[in-house]
Amino acid sequence: MNEIELEFTKLVREYRKTIYTVCYFFSDNPDDVEDLFQEVLVNLWKGFAKFRGDSSPKTWIWRVSLNTCSNIERDKKRNVPTVPLLIDKDVMSVSDEGGRQIKMLYDRINRLELFDRAIILLWLESMRYDEIAAIVGLSTAAVTSRLFRIKEQLKSMSNN
Amino acid sequence: MSENNVLELHELEELKASYKLMDERLDGQEIVSDEQLREVMMRKFTDIRQNMKEGLIWTNLLFVPAMAWWAWANSRLTLFGIILLSVYWVASLIFRFVILRRTKKEDYGSYDLKTLVEKESSYAKNIKWGSIVTLIFFAVFFLQMFIGEKTSWIVFVCMALLIIISRMIRKLVIKYKYNGQAIDPATGKPRVLGSKWFTIIMYVIFGLVLCLYMSALVVNVINGAGWVGLMSALNGLSYCIAIVVLILGFLHQRGKINISRRLLIILAAIAIALCASIAGIATLKGFTELTQGSHILITVASAGLGLSVHKMRKE
Numbered sequence: 001m002n003e004i005e006l007e008f009t010k011l012v013r014e015y016r017k018t019i020y021t022v023c024y025f026f027s028d029n030p031d032d033v034e035d036l037f038q039e040v041l042v043n044l045w046k047g048f049a050k051f052r053g054d055s056s057p058k059t060w061i062w063r064v065s066l067n068t069c070s071n072i073e074r075d076k077k078r079n080v081p082t083v084p085l086l087i088d089k090d091v092m093s094v095s096d097e098g099g100r101q102i103k104m105l106y107d108r109i110n111r112l113e114l115f116d117r118a119i120i121l122l123w124l125e126s127m128r129y130d131e132i133a134a135i136v137g138l139s140t141a142a143v144t145s146r147l148f149r150i151k152e153q154l155k156s157m158s159n160n
Numbered sequence: 161m162s163e164n165n166v167l168e169l170h171e172l173e174e175l176k177a178s179y180k181l182m183d184e185r186l187d188g189q190e191i192v193s194d195e196q197l198r199e200v201m202m203r204k205f206t207d208i209r210q211n212m213k214e215g216l217i218w219t220n221l222l223f224v225p226a227m228a229w230w231a232w233a234n235s236r237l238t239l240f241g242i243i244l245l246s247v248y249w250v251a252s253l254i255f256r257f258v259i260l261r262r263t264k265k266e267d268y269g270s271y272d273l274k275t276l277v278e279k280e281s282s283y284a285k286n287i288k289w290g291s292i293v294t295l296i297f298f299a300v301f302f303l304q305m306f307i308g309e310k311t312s313w314i315v316f317v318c319m320a321l322l323i324i325i326s327r328m329i330r331k332l333v334i335k336y337k338y339n340g341q342a343i344d345p346a347t348g349k350p351r352v353l354g355s356k357w358f359t360i361i362m363y364v365i366f367g368l369v370l371c372l373y374m375s376a377l378v379v380n381v382i383n384g385a386g387w388v389g390l391m392s393a394l395n396g397l398s399y400c401i402a403i404v405v406l407i408l409g410f411l412h413q414r415g416k417i418n419i420s421r422r423l424l425i426i427l428a429a430i431a432i433a434l435c436a437s438i439a440g441i442a443t444l445k446g447f448t449e450l451t452q453g454s455h456i457l458i459t460v461a462s463a464g465l466g467l468s469v470h471k472m473r474k475e
Contacts, residue, residue: 009197016191017183024182041192041200047269060269067268067276083196087189098181105178118273124179137272155171 008048012041015061018125019044020087022062025109025121026069030092034085040068055134062122063135070114108157116150123147224249248297391438391447395455398438401431402462409466424470428463435459 001009012019023036044064051060093099109117115136122132129147133140228245271279405427411417412424435455 005201008201009194012192012197017186017189020186020189020191021182037192038196038200041196043268045200051269063272064268066273067271070273071268071276083193083199085191085196086193087186087191092182092185098185101174101178102182102185105175105182108175115273115277124176135272137274151172154175 004049008045011048011057011061012044015058018058018061019065020085022065022069022121024092025106025117026114028110034083036069037085038083040065043068059131059135062125066118066121066135070118108154111157112150112153116146116153119143119146120150120154123150391442395435395438398431398435398459399455399462401427401434402459402466405431405463405466406469407466409468409470413469413472419470421467421470424467428467431459431463432456 019037019040020033023033023040027033027036044061047060047064051057055063092102109120112120118136119132122135127135129140129143132147133143136143138146224245228242232242268276405424408417408419408427409424412419439456
């Protein structure tokens with residue numbers, strides 16, 4: 001491996017959870033997660049040479065992951081051969097209380113519009129509003145009002 | 161703070177707790193393997209091959225010149241037709257190689273989500289209109305060959321005007337009604353207006369094509385006596401079936417209807433078998449006007465296009 005490949009490998013390993021989380025919440029079913037994950041990796045690798053640290057690696061990873069997943073979700077393209085992920089299948093199973101909680105979170109987020117899904121994930125990640133605004137391309141004020149609306153929507157889901 | 165608000169706050173905190181729990185559960189997971197990383201880092205090179213392959217499949221690099229040669233050899237290509245075919249050929253090359261390649265080489269880290277959605281919508285629109293122009297072009301081109309050279313330019317001008325007018329109406333509506341915003345900021349998707357107009361225009365265009373075709377058919381039957389007239393009508397029927405395959409394939413691709421591939425293949429086979437049989441009988445009986453093979457080519461191309469479009473639907 002050359003230096004760039006080593007740096008890329010290190011970065012992906014460091015942010016693997018972020019990539020997985022985005023893919024998980026943007027997938028229609030558990031089988032889709034692997035496809036999405038692979039697509040995100042491809043796009044990260046394509047853009048890695050151009051990434052010069054204008055934003056933090058975390059912001060860049062979030063941006064590429066969300067852009068890829070929301071775009072693929074819309075187009076339903078599946079043209080990349082996938083390699084199985086190294087993850088224990090029980091992690092996301094609903095056999096225990098924790099698993100059920102995660103499934104409940106997935107069900108609610110999955111019912112949101114793609115744009116809203118991205119915003120709420122960034123909020124759950126405890127990002128600042130200006131950071132969210134930079135990733136999704138809205139003004140901070142727009143993010144604030146939009147988040148308010150999304151939260152209302154999530155609350156109404158729980159009431160139903 | 162009211163009791164209701166406290167309850168709602170609690171629910172949002174619950175969502176955060178679930179998210180944190182997921183994060184904790186993923187802590188011990190390796191998730192990405194060395195094999196996967198290797199596969200991804202190698203893809204930079206395979207992508208280029210993939211693009212080339214797709215480019216070659218989708219261009220009309222060979223088909224259009226072959227068709228032009230055939231039409232020329234059978235005296236069915238006017239100077240106007242040559243110009244149209246050349247423009248279409250060059251445009252399709254540019255479209256396939258430049259626009260589609262550009263879409264695939266997009267760096268997803270350079271844009272925010274909103275910009276990306278807008279760019280992708282614009283690409284999707286280009287691709288959609290590219291497909292429409294292709295469909296219209298071939299349907300009309302084959303039709304004008306069927307009807308005769310004299311009417312060809314009128315049909316093309318009608319089609320071009322329809323497209324230009326529809327685009328102008330859309331632009332004006334977006335400019336004045338939506339203050340120039342083609343993308344709905346609430347959903348990040350293109351305005352529904354486009355698809356509504358698109359549907360109407362497509363119905364009008366296909367209606368026009370069908371009317372022109374039917375009139376040509378009637379003229380052929382009236383002019384031909386006995387067997388010739390009957391076989392002209394059957395030839396027309398085979399072309400009609402092929403056009404139906406084209407329309408059904410297109411509607412399926414747009415998601416307007418669900419139609420099985422098997423049914424389309426059966427219809428295409430009937431159309432091709434019918435026109436091939438007529439060509440055979442015409443050869444035996446010496447009806448030279450029905451033995452040129454033009455109907456077979458037109459029918460095969462229309463039905464084939466319909467089957468290809470049917471396949472393009474994204475599930």
